[in-house]
Amino acid sequence: MxxxxxxxxxxxxxxxxxxxxxxxxxxxxxxxxxxxxxxxxxxxxxxxxxRVSKYEDIVKENALFEKYYKTMNLVPDDEWDAFLAALKEPLPVTFRVTGFRTHAFAVMHLIRERYFQPLQSSTAIEKPKELVWYPGSLAWELNLSRNQLRSHPELQKLKEFLYEQTEHGNISRQGN
Structure with missing residues (x-):
């Protein structure tokens, strides 16, 4: 240009x-x-x-969706129910520290030391899992839904940190 x-x-x-x-x-x-x-x-x-009211549960059924994928024959009939059940499961909380930032590794080190370390001794929460296919050990998954992340007291500081760092552009989160 x-x-x-x-x-x-x-x-x-x-x-x-x-x-x-x-x-x-x-x-x-x-x-x-x-x-x-x-x-x-x-x-x-x-x-x-x-809080005025609770959110209604989301209905995770769509006849047109099911009809379309059923006619595509992507999933064998004997696996269809398991396929639909898997689609209805809540997605885990995932995030990645943006690799193009010069301080990405420092941010990841901070997350490991300050936020992941205390979770290692917890029996109520599954340990964070590294997404090994993402380079530099900069992508992670917590086997929790976003509602569980919000409501679990042990995770409040991590949740706030992730939100803050997302706003600053240091972290990309999966639509949670």
């Missing part, structure tokens, strides 16, 4: 950032155009608010 292309990209990014800032300022202004002050209610955290 030539010099002009880079300048256009930079100008576009700058315009986008300016538009986002302007939108935030507009959102913060009250009806009279003056900035509003946050109330105690606005500053409440999710822990302070009562």
């Amino acid at each position: 030539g010099r002009r292309g880079h300048k256009k990209q930079k100008a576009f990014r700058r315009a986008t950032v300016d538009a986002i800032r302007k939108a935030r300022l507009e959102k913060q202004k009250g009806a009279n155009g003056e900035p509003t002050t946050a109330t105690n209610e606005d500053q409440a955290t999710s822990e302070d608010r009562p």
